[in-house]
Amino acid sequence: MNIRIATTDSEIAGCYPVLRELRPHIAEDELLSRVRSQEKTGYRLGFLEQPEGVVAVAGFRIAENLAWGRFLYVDDLVTLSSHRSKGFGACLLSWLQDFSVREGCAQMHLDSGIQRKQAHSFYEREGMTISCFHFVQDIAPIQALPR
Secondary structure, eight states: OEEEEOOSHHHHHHTHHHHHHHOTTSOHHHHHHHHHHHHTTTOEEEEEEETTEEEEEEEEEEEEETTTEEEEEEEEEEEOGGGTTSSHHHHHHHHHHHHHHHTTOSEEEEOOOTTOHHHHHHHHHTTOOOOOOOOOOOOOOOOOOOO
């Protein structure tokens, strides 16, 4: 299976139909600028391509913190619904594990919405474990005060 990191605008755009299944709130015309912006902080977009096109995508970054040391964090991992259960997700996850080893990472992490039960079963089947709760609080942007 052919897995590469998207570097050109057309490769990034080719990932949109797959990413749309996980991130439907992102419009097609926003994807390129958002990926390019995130690349400045280490984001990379890996994709698995078949003759019919891109079928699985992983957005990820290498990071380091006190809790985990050097690690690979998976922001996005999705396979086209029409291509699930064919080994593409497992292949992409294995590629990410190999990439993390080459980059000197001690661990690989990802968050998954609590409603995504099938994804959780997949991650556990692939050797990942649930290790924590992730908490979030929406913060309204600070409005500029009138002068």
